[in-house]
Amino acid sequence: MRLIVKRFDPETGIESFNIFEVEQRPGMTVLDALFVVQDTMDDTLSFRYSCRGAVCGSCAMLIDKVPRLACRTQIADLLSGEDGPELKHYPALDPIVPLNRAEEILIEPLPHLPVIKDLVVDxxxxxxxxxxxxxxxxxxxxxxxxxxxxxxxxxxxxxxxxxxxxxxxxxxxxxxxxxxxxxxxxxxxxxxxxxxxxxxxxxxxxxxxxxxxxxxxxxxxxxxxxxxxxxxxxxxxxxxxxxxxxxxxxxxxxxxxxx
Ligand code: SF4
Ligand code: FES
Known part of the structure; x- marks a missing residue:
């Protein structure tokens, strides 16, 4: 499974996308997958979380073009091929990269708030x-x-x-x-x-x-x-x-x- 993660470097002001190959585990959430990246591939990846149980609200991000809690979103559901909820259009929903929905997950920061770094918004x-x-x-x-x-x-x-x-x-x-x-x-x-x-x-x-x-x-x-x-x-x-x-x-x- 591949995570395509939007990055923002506040020092250079440069936005980019990084691709990380992550081994899918049963029960794995998007937050779990981000920890695998941070722990084993790139410890500069920034994201916010606290409770890991859908209580604190701090891990909201744009996942496959739908705002969701990373700690509550199952990787298996995203890769199942089923469409996510249909949303009325706004600019952040415009496609950026063509996705293979069976193997790839696109992760971006929550829209409409300034990005501090990577997936962390102000x-x-x-x-x-x-x-x-x-x-x-x-x-x-x-x-x-x-x-x-x-x-x-x-x-x-x-x-x-x-x-x-x-x-x-x-x-x-x-x-x-x-x-x-x-x-x-x-x-x-x-x-x-x-x-x-x-x-x-x-x-x-x-x-x-x-x-x-x-x-x-x-x-x-x-x-x-x-x-x-x-x-x-x-x-x-x-x-x-x-x-x-x-x-x-x-x-x-x-x-x-x-x-
Ligand atoms: S989506 Fe909006 S209304 Fe629902 S829990 Fe989050 S902030 Fe509250
Ligand atoms: S980490 Fe608290 S809601 Fe996701």
Whole structure:
């Protein structure tokens, strides 16, 4: 099996592709294969990881043109010949090299974020947008003596969004993020919606107004790649659609007048 890995050398500014022959083992993930390369062929290869169990979100990269977690992506699945999920087109999906899908895997850094080195991207812009939406619990009223009880059905609704691990796969898959560097992106908007529907925060729309801007809810064109690629099943497109409807029913309209 061959890994075709996009490299970026920050000292020279040169981009290149390296090909590494790796022996496939049962159960091997893309992250395992990258370790084989780093341990036995090229210890300068840079990539990010931590938990190795689809929990920390740090190993997201573009694998065979789909943003995925390297620690969760099985080599055998990629080489099975089955097509990956179909995504709405954006420039990073343009073919670079013709691939033999039965033997070769193309690994590139996550799109829409600056590359620091090889497969490591600078997440600052992603987090800046996330922080701008104040992702902190703001309970309504005085705190209870013991605890704030929640209806299990409300917990289920919240869980759809609290499962996000901030991997930025959705951000790297979004055609709007590809075009508009200021778009807040699916993950931040989904998290904002999560706080809006939290019954412990009351039921006004003040949270939604934080993203009532041309770069917020209204920038989304409902391509749906975010939901397709999310490794945790979070549906940002659903949150954005609900938020827009709620704002509209309160008299708010797209401030850019539609794009
Ligand atoms: S919504 Fe899904 S794809 Fe997006 S950052 Fe969260 S876990 Fe990753
Ligand atoms: S290493 Fe933590 S999600 Fe992959």
């Amino acid at each position: 997440m600052e812009d992603f987090y800046r947008k996330y922080r701008s939406l104040q992702p902190l619990f703001r309970p309504e009223g005085e705190g209870p003596e013991k605890e704030r009880l929640m209806d299990p059905s409300d917990v289920t609704k919240l869980e759809m969004f609290t499962n996000c691990i901030l991997c930025a796969s959705c951000y790297g898959s979004c055609p709007v993020d590809a075009e508009d560097p200021e778009y807040l992106g699916p993950a931040a908007l989904a998290k904002l919606y999560r706080y809006h529907i939290d019954p412990r925060e009351g039921d006004d729309i003040s949270r939604l107004l934080l993203a009532h801007s041309p770069e917020g809810w209204w920038a989304c064109d409902f391509h749906g790649n975010c939901r397709t690629v999310c490794p945790k099943g979070v549906p940002p497109i659903f949150a954005i659609g609900k938020a827009k409807k709620e704002l509209e029913s309160s008299g708010f309209r797209d401030p850019s007048g539609g794009r």
